[in-house]
Amino acid sequence: MREKATTIYLGPQHPGITGNMMVRLKVIGDTIVxxxxxxxxxxxxxxxxxxxxxxxxGFTLMCRFCVPESDPMENVYARSVEAIDGREVPERGKYIRVMVLELARIATQLMWYAGQNGSLGLYTMGQWSIGDRDYILDLFEELTGGRVYHMYQWPGGVRRDLPEGFTDKVLRTLDYLEKRLKDYDDLMFANSIFQKRTQGVGIVPKENIIEHGVVGPVLRGAGIRSDIRIDEPYEVYDKLDFEIPTQEGSDIWARALVRRAEVHQSIRIIRQVIDQMPSGEYFNKFPNPLKWIVPAGDAYVRVESGRGEVGFYAVSDGTIHPRRMHLRGAAYVHAITLLESILPGQNIADVSAIMNSLGTCAPEIER
Amino acid sequence: MKEIKDKMIAQIKAVFPEAVNKDYDGNRLDLTVNKEAVPSVLLYLKDSMGFRHLSHIAYVDWIEQGEFELVYILWSPLDKVKLYVHTRINRENPVIENIDMIWRQANTYEREIREMLGIEFTGLVAPDEFILEDWDDIPPFRKDFDTLEYVNRTFWHRPGREDAQDVRSTISERSGEEIPDFAKKYSR
Incomplete structure (x- = not known):
């Protein structure tokens, strides 16, 4: 007898999903068809x-595309305007931007630690890493005035200089985090539940990677060494020494290892940035914003966010208003066509974990 | 970088003589093609010239010229060249070929563009609705769509706010404080 498929709606409100979106699943028993x-x-x-x-x-709006990760969006907005306008950023401004971007990457990955483990029922890890993420948000609050949305990087540089003693605080936080990452390894990566629930689950077939436009940790988890910080260096990434971690498995476990290694690399980058931080101006003035005319032209700039490529296409028609602003997020590619293609055959209990591991962020898809 | 880009242009021009190119500094290269040529150009770029990654499909409404513009942004991981393929579509009859057999994720972009700009993609297989639900107006990302007019027509004031009172003057009446000079021009 043929079994009948049942339709199940996962979402739009669901603790395992970042933001409001729905996945309509057809299942036979526990298996998704x-x-x-x-x-x-x-x-x-x-x-x-x-x-x-x-x-x-614009720049007050553009950071709001994706809640856990606002800084890459600010960065691409600022850089796209700079690219059309031919505006330069002082060296110190670039270094501060890299520091903010890398702190944001660590914060994003800590949030991911929580989501990935929460989706498997391992809630202790989430409480630890969200707690530790707050130390980074404290740094952001001191630097920018905002914890989640910073509105800090704007065309021409950054809005404020580093406060007195800020870099020491950053270094102390990094030392603390490095100690904590060992605890994370014990609780998460050495945990046999986590290993069994993630190894061999949510495999992105390597032959489909180009067709689906896969980016970021998902791409590196499939063994491809690709990172925009290396491929198309922006700000001062070409002056910094860091590695691009890769894994071969292409499953949730491999992507988790990639993200774990990225946190270590981010810490390494921030230490170098603080070491090399030049003095001087942090911001080049732009004209009166009410009369600021950006010359006609277009530009597409990209940044490597914690979840993969974030791009921004800006068009100016030579007026004080942008003609068009268009964001490309990592989730836009991962959470629709790729997710729909890898879910069939998986167990229904793994859907949330797979979505988390692909870096799904619903607000970024709809904008 | 300059030699790589020149070589690429020569190769593209040999196969698609009607393509118009524009050179920029750095790793950027622009190409403008007819909308009929888009699938064949993209397929050639992907399979024969190393542009394996479709980064983005952007859409712009150029209402003054009566055209929509689509920009396919490709990335070549080996040569590190970013290629913008521009194409223009007449606003009166906006139809273009679907390309989701070349890159699967183009399907999502095309669904969005169909909904937000009203461009039809021949051969696109996808559910009708993407983001908007029961939309019966003109596609909202067209420049002639008036957001303010739509909001006034579609939504209504909360009970007690029908007079659309001015918040600044109400507060100043209640508290007895004067409206500051700089804010007066925004108050009724």
Whole structure:
């Protein structure tokens, strides 16, 4: 007798999903036979709103695309405007930007530690890493005034210089985190539940990687050494020494190892940045924002976020308003076509873990 | 970088003589092609020239010229060249070939563009609705879509706020404080 498939709706409100989106699953028993992503719960039309605003007003909107990761969005917005306008950033501004981006990467990965383990029912890890993430948010609060949305990197540099004694605080936090990462290894990577639930689960077939436009830790978890910080260096990444960790498994476990190694690399990068930090200006003035006309042109710039490539396409028609702003997030590619293609055959209990491991972020898909 | 890009242009021009190129500093290269040529150009770039990664498909409404623009942004991991393929589509009859058989993720972009700009992709197989639900107006990312007018027509004031009172003047009446000079021009 043929078994009948049942339709199950996962989401839009679901503790295992970052943001509001729904996956419509057809299951036979516990096994998924087909999946379809449905979005439409979060569209805020930031890109449309931006068309009525001037070039400076944009940067307060652009950081809000994805909640756990606001700094890469600020960075691409600022750099796309700089690329069209031909605006230079002072060396110190670039170093501060790299420091902020790497701190943001650590914060994102700590949030991912929580989500990945939470989706498997291992909640202790989440409470630890979210607690430790708060130390980084404290640093952001001191530097920018905001904990989650910073509105700190703007065209021409950054908004404020580093406060007195800030780099010492950063170094102390990094020392603390490095000690904590050992505890994380014991609790998470040495845990046989975590190993059994992630090894061989959520495999992204290597032959489909190019067709699906896979980026970031998912790509590196499949053994491909690709990172925008190396491929197309921006800010001062070409002056820094760091490694691009890769793994071969292409499953949740491999991607987890990649992210774990990335936290260590980020710590290494921030130490170098603080070591090499030049003195001088941190920001080149731009014209009166109410009259600031950016010359006609377009630019697409990319940044390596904690979840993969984030790109931004900006078009100016030579007025005080942008013609078009268009963001490309990692989740836009991963959470729809790729997710739908790898879910069939998986167990229904693994869906949340797979989504987390692909770096799903619903607000970034709809913008 | 300059030699690599020149060689690429020569190779593209040999196969697609009608393509127009524009050179920029750094690793950027621009190409403008007819909309009919888009699938064949993209397939050639991917399979024969190393542009394996489709980074983005951007869309712009150039209402003054009566055209939509699509920009396919490709990345060559070996040569480290970023290629922008521009194409223009007439606003009156916006139809273009679907390319999701070349890169699967283009399917998502095309669903969004179909909904937000109203461009039809021939051969696109995807559910009708993507982000918008029961939308019956013109596609919202067209420049002639008036957000303010739509909001006034579609939504209504909360009970007690029908008069659309000015918040600044209400607060100043209640508290007795004057509205500062710089804010007066925004108050009714």
């Amino acid at each position: 087909s999946a379809q992503t449905e979005v439409g719960y979060l569209h805020r039309a930031f890109e449309k709103l931006q068309e009525r605003r001037n070039w400076l007003q």
